[in-house]
Amino acid sequence: MLVSLLQVASILVHLARLSLLRIISDIKVNNDLCRSHLVRGKRLVNDAIRIAEKILNPSREDQKKPKNAFGIELERIAATGILLEALEIVGHLDSGRMAIQAWAPAVLFLCFIYTFGNYWIHHLFCLLLTKQCSL
Numbered sequence: 001m002l003v004s005l006l007q008v009a010s011i012l013v014h015l016a017r018l019s020l021l022r023i024i025s026d027i028k029v030n031n032d033l034c035r036s037h038l039v040r041g042k043r044l045v046n047d048a049i050r051i052a053e054k055i056l057n058p059s060r061e062d063q064k065k066p067k068n069a070f071g072i073e074l075e076r077i078a079a080t081g082i083l084l085e086a087l088e089i090v091g092h093l094d095s096g097r098m099a100i101q102a103w104a105p106a107v108l109f110l111c112f113i114y115t116f117g118n119y120w121i122h123h124l125f126c127l128l129l130t131k132q133c134s135l
Helices: 004-027 030-058 060-064 069-102 107-117 119-131
Strands: none
Touching: 004 030, 004 069, 030 069
């Protein structure tokens, strides 16, 4: 069974998200373990971004290969979605890095809300956070 580059990039993004969840669960217990999860998550996300950019900006050799125009557009749309997810995880990992460095509960909670994706709670918390303290 052949695995496409898009599937690999998508799996890398999901593995990076799991690393983020491990950071959240281990932050109170072991900072060294959290740092290793942070490095692993960054590496996974960077690989996913590299793959998505390769699909969005193909080399000259890849452009010479005959492909279906509709298939190319579908690949580019999927690569754009993966790239957006990867960039979102980069932001979460950066929040996790700040939480590891300062063990700031506000940043940890923000990272938790980002991970589980509750849009309105996240924005409400951001409003409350900006009123009380500046990050």
